[in-house]
Amino acid sequence: MHELFSINWPGMDWLHPSLLLILGSLLIPVFRGAVQQVYRLTLAAAFMVAVFSTVPGVYASFQFLGMDMMMGRADQLSLVFAYVFAIMAMIGTIYALHVKDNVQHMAGFIYAGSAVGVTFAGDLLTLYVFWELMLLSSVWLIWRNRNPISFASGFRYLLVHAVSGVLLLAGIVLYYSQTGSLAFERIDVEGAAFWLILVGFMVNAAVPPLHAWLTDAYPEATVTGAVFLSAFTTKTAVYTLMRGFPETEVLIWMGAVMTIWGVTYAVLANNIRRLLAYHIVSQVGYMVAGIGLGTAMALNGSAAHAFAHILYKALLFMGAGAIIYMTGRAKLTQLGGLYRYMPLTFIFYMIAAFSISAFPLTSGFVSKTMILEAYAENQMAIIWLMLSLASAGTFLSVGLKLPWFAFMGKDSGLRTKEAPTNMLVAMGIAAFFCIYIGIRPEWLYQFLPFQPVEYNAYTMGHLLWELQLLLFVGLIFFLLLKYVGPKEKITIDTDWIYRKAAPRAVGFVHQHGTAAWHAFLAGLRWPLDRIVDAASRHHGPQGTLARTWPTGSMVLWVAVLLAASLLIYYL
């Protein structure tokens, strides 16, 4: 017999931060104006306090439908993600302080709360609930941009994740029926359950070819919503992969391909937020690759990189958001020369750009080199090279191309003002973390899942390698830039490589890749159209199966059914 529902709160010593934030967000519409701003800041602060005061342990376990649920499993691995999510919720709140849109604020808080809910979930069902809640709340951050494009891409986002949610649930049910347990530990089963859960997680981690939702939806989100989006969905997926699928070999290659894939497509992007979105794919690739390797060093590296990445990627999105908010333009070709009018935004953006490019003394350096080091230790040269190559590409497009064309370069004639104070404050906080972690990596290392962390990023080898790589990339960029300048004549010489061959090669891949994708979509569409047509012919209001009036046909069915059942019973 089924046990009665019973919550076992160990005293009141742990308040679930997600419940605090989610329930608290429901009160947002009650307040208006400055009072509401204060309330939102207080709520985000309370959330941070609740997360940071969580002591490792097991909380809020109870029985649901006779299964053991555990809403609060706090250990090193879940806490490191919860910490950065809480910091990010605060930064996002400050960045969005001036926005007057209750739906966005509530969606943002529920989204952040659910992300933390996933990291604290000790069982798969709780995880699934928060997983779906993340989806349902985050889609509003896209829709509230309120134009037909964002509505359509938000809907595609919803559709992809609804399907992946079904896969995940199917995997969870299978897992339960195979093991009899719902505890979320390493997914150690053979067959369909393993793959279904893995694919469910990989969709959220934006692993190609399941990544298209991300680069489709994030550039269409609201300015402030994109900051939230860039932080939570993919990184909760990184957390779940880390918990459930460490040392899964397929992830090594997936991750390496991701890093290159994102970088390559970013080269082709003109919309600044699409460019950054492709770099999410690329950066998450490092984390996925680290998880695939699964050594203590690699997993620590992935967790550290997730921590650092959330902060600098959010900062990049905040910088890009500030540009869009102030100028109303999002395309590189329409921007330029903004550094004079938005100097602070420019500086903050560059700090993040150096971080993502793993410059020494920034957060990216101390986390990314850790993953590379893990691969070097295991002598996996090809992967190591792929990751390094992607690193060079990252600097090229985020560190050089975007700032050059948006902030420097030719003057586009835009005469804008600096971004609002609250945006600058939010960017300042994130920039502080980027540098602080770069200077004092041991602050970050103390949170990592596998202690003690015996890793020093600042060895001569790392420094030389990274600087060499970055300077070389920088050199190439500026050398080539000279040729792009207005006075330069076109000489068909060595520059043919980058002017013609490289774009052609990229263009070729892009064109054929796109053509194949469209052919695939069209191929998919044809049977789909046929199905919908057939369905509406038979099931639509005029269809045969929806006709209800002829009484005779009903009676006929009764006779048919009776005859059929008699036949079966007598056989």
Next chain:
Amino acid sequence: MDLLIQHLPALQVVLPMLAAPIVMLMARAPRLAWAATTLTTWLTLGVSILLVQQVLLHGSISYHMGGWVPPVGIEYFVDPANIVVLLIISLMGAISMPFALRSVEQEVDKAKHGLFYAAFLLANCGLLGITITGDAFNIFVFFEISALASYALIAMGKDRRAVMSSYQYLVMGTVGTTFLLIGIGFMYIMTGTLNLIDLAQRLPEVNDTGTIRAAFAFLVVGISLKLALFPLHLWLPNAYTYAPSMITVFLSATATKVAIYVLLRIIFSVFGYEFSFSELNLGYVLMPLAMLGILIPSIVAIFQTNIKRMLAYSSVAQVGYMILGVSFASTLGLMASVVHLFNHAVTKAALFMALACIIYRVGGVSLDRMAGIAKQMPWTMAAFVLAGLSLIGIPLTVGFVTKWHLLLAALEGGLWPVAVFLLGTSLLATIYIWKVVEAAYLKEPAEGAQPVREAPMSLLLPTWALTVACLYFGIDTSLPVDLANRAAETLMGGYL
């Protein structure tokens, strides 16, 4: 008090039955008729709750009507299997009455209110009677009482098509109950008894005869018609669409559920699990019909533009889920079906109530007229969305409890494709609920549409009571799951 406790089973049925003619006499005072009906339904609910308590404390109750000892006299038999259904019926009756006041005032001619409420009480009485009685012929009689009352109630709808759909329901319902009667007659010929427990004991001797197999076929097909099993569902969409809103709420939550209960009683308790599933392979009949019944009406629902009709088709699909659970022929599957009786009653009633609120203000629920309604009626639409999530089966709603147990039951039986099918079809529900959400939240109201106000409190409160129930019992699942577990075990065990 002892006397009252002793006669509870009789009171359960007699109370609404005696109240009906009295209410009819109040034709001149519609409000008084309403008040008397409300009082009766609440008293009936009280009786149900007391009965639940008695059964949980002391076990099954056998009540001898008029002191005649069964199998000669009529027996009322209350056990964990039918107590759930009794509770659903009286609960839905009680909760739809406060709702009825304003909704019925608007939709039904004032002169007919006395008749309306009298018919409502009779329908209530009939459904309760079907559930509580332990006598086969009595089941037929109560089926007719509830059906006749329902025909009258549906015909009182505002739309002129209501009469036609009621007539159609009458023809189909009569075919169904006739089949039921033929089945009962065959059983009586072979065993000489009408008492269900007595039948269960005597049937095994004559199981091999063609007559009993024919009886089984007639009973299953007849009841399938009443419970709207695909493809015998054709009466349902029209009846639900054109009936007065409050009747749609009540019937959608109770009528098909009671028919499913009778089916369970017949195949598990009277004929027994062995005979139904091992010898006659009932599973092979029910499972394909259930799966088609989930798939096709769900797709039809997607294409509907009248939301009431859309939900009616969704009801047919939900019946498919319940029958699917039965067709697994396992305790877990049966338990999933029984818990879905309760879950679907709550969910669908909440959805139809939300629609009734919109009908009360707007006058109709076509997709065009619902464009942008969420801004004007935020509370109503919020209830609709939450109950809609329950219909889809999102965790933390009652719908998920059903989906979870059905999935487990499918996997327990090794039926992989069915489990995949279940998950796939829940996406269909997502699509049709989404269509409503899209119209209400994301579209602008049509030009020239009159702005409307939020529905009055007397409509909103019952709607939200049911919506909260959808969420509450999705989180604290102990009550429905416990009752359903007991019911499933009782049914699996037969009458022994």
